[in-house]
Amino acid sequence: MKFKNSKKIYEQHANQLNDDEWTQQFQEVERTLNDKGKGKDEEYLNWKEEFEKNAYASVDQLEGDENQDFDDAWEDAQANTWEKEFEEYENNEDLLTDPDPITGPLEPYTFEVINPYLDNPNAYEEGLKLLETGGSLSTAALAFEAVVQKDPKNGEAWLRLGNIQAENEKERPAIAALQRAVRENPENLEALMSLSISYTNEAMNLEAYSTLERWIKVQYPQVVKDNARTRISLEHIISLFLEAARLGPKEAAHKTPESEALAFDPDVQSGLGVLFFNDFDYDKAVDCFKAALSVRPNDYLLWNRLGATLANSGRCEEASNAYYQALELKPTFVRCRYNLGIACMNIGCYKEAVEHFLGALSMHIIHYSKDGKGNDAGVNISDSIWESLRRTFVLMERHDLAKLAKPNTDLSVFEKEFEF
Structure with missing residues (x-):
């Protein structure tokens, strides 16, 4: 699982950079025009007027008491339009792709x-x-x-x-x-659970819920009351998993003597963790992943899911500890290294974030021969890592490096400044 809101700090900082760049640009032009003498006064005033119009234009220019703040009005209009369109889309089964x-x-x-x-x-x-x-x-x-x-x-x-x-x-x-x-x-339970998590990471929520419903029907068919297909919803799938949790592993369709001896089913807890994560109920999700880890303390995937959930709830230090646990169990776990980079980026440790991203990207290199000839990252590129690397360079105000942060760039160009 991934950190959901990694763009926020980037956008805030980028907006500040834009303001600073406007101010710097104004000061430079002002100095240049002053140096050129009074013959350029009219050009200067025209430029300054245009700058101030762009930089400081506000809704005060709108006449009449009925005019509310333009930004708020625009956002409200967009939100209302989106909500109406989404409701129409959701209710039109012909438009929905089968999840x-x-x-x-x-x-x-x-x-x-x-x-x-x-x-x-x-x-x-x-x-x-x-x-x-x-x-x-x-x-x-x-x-x-x-x-x-x-x-x-x-x-x-x-x-x-x-x-x-x-x-x-x-x-x-x-x-x-x-x-x-x-x-x-x-009926492959592992495949169904893995697929539901991948759907969750891509915000394909209906697909994730439908896949988890499949999982519960295979492992705990008795919690599904009838064969009639109910409308897929997060609340419905949560209720099915809670009922399975109450039944316990002894009632599972596919079980072993070892699983029957457990007080609860760690897979059900993991599924509930994913569902609560989707519902933004991170405290409950954390409890579920911790419960699953109490049974499977060496499951690096669970440690990563716990870390992602902690990060989304703002508990970055705890998240980093969970990520390190996962990486100790599996050092080649690229996703976890990427998540650790996101955690570093969001607490302002940009150099460390860059090194985690570059370390993750270096693991994508396929070494076709011992002499290093023909080494390549392949055709399935991870855009998310490159995008996060690019954002971090912008946050560092290293636009020279941000321009280089794109697929197929030779990572050796970053070796002089970063260790990975």
């Missing part, structure tokens, strides 16, 4: 062009080995891409590939792979 992971549309999956595993008959085993030994996520993704290209019906390979892409901060490829894992096995 169900089994019957809905599939995201396209773009495969890497260069893949040395395509001729490897043991690509699946090689991919598993890379995951078990802490190898590169990008390289492991190549192995599982090779498997599904040869056998598109291999649901387990699609699941592995989807989870890897999600951990690698490549959400759209993750969704595409996990959708196919679910299509091949609609």
Whole structure:
């Protein structure tokens, strides 16, 4: 899971920078015109008048008591229009894309062009080995891409590939792979939960709720009262998960002797955490993730979800501690390193944020040969990391570096100033 409001501090600072740049520009032009002598007085006055009109124009220029603040009026009008349009959209079932992971549309999956595993008959085993030994996520993704290209019906390979892409901060490829894992096995609980979280990260809420509904129907079918499809809503899905929590793991359809012995189902707690996160009820979400971690203390994914939830509730120091826990368990966890960068950015530790972002991007580099020739980040680029890096450079007022923060830039250009 990710931090939701990473743009706020950037936008506030960017607005201040714009004000400062206007002021600086005015002062420079004023000095230049003064230096040129009185013959330019008329040009100066015209420029100054235009500057003041742009910089200080306000609703005082509007006549009549009936004219309210223009910004507020515009925002109100936009909000009312949006609410009306959304209500019409939500109530028109013909306009809605089917959010169900089994019957809905599939995201396209773009495969890497260069893949040395395509001729490897043991690509699946090689991919598993890379995951078990802490190898590169990008390289492991190549192995599982090779498997599904040869056998598109291999649901387990699609699941592995989807989870890897999600951990690698490549959400759209993750969704595409996990959708196919679910299509091949609609009762794959891990795939359903992973897909719901990827949907959540992309703000595809209806898809997330529908997928979690699928999960609950598979694991706790008794909480679904009938087969009639009810309208998907956050409140409805929360109620289903709360009922499953009350039943406990002994009533689960798919269970083991170990899971039956537990006082509660950590997967249900994780699902509730995601749902409360979507409902902006971060305190409850934190409680759910902590409950799940009490059973699975070595689950790096849960530590990251806890960190993202703490960050969204403004508890940045606690969030950083949770992220570090996740990275200690899995140092190659790109998403968590990215989240840690966001946390640093939002408390003003810009240099540290940049180094986390660059560290995450460096993990995307695929080393095709030992001599380093042909190294590449591949076709599935993580726009979110590059965008956050660019924002941070702007916050640092390093526009020279912000211009370089774009896909396919050689990361070595940043090595003189940053460690990663």
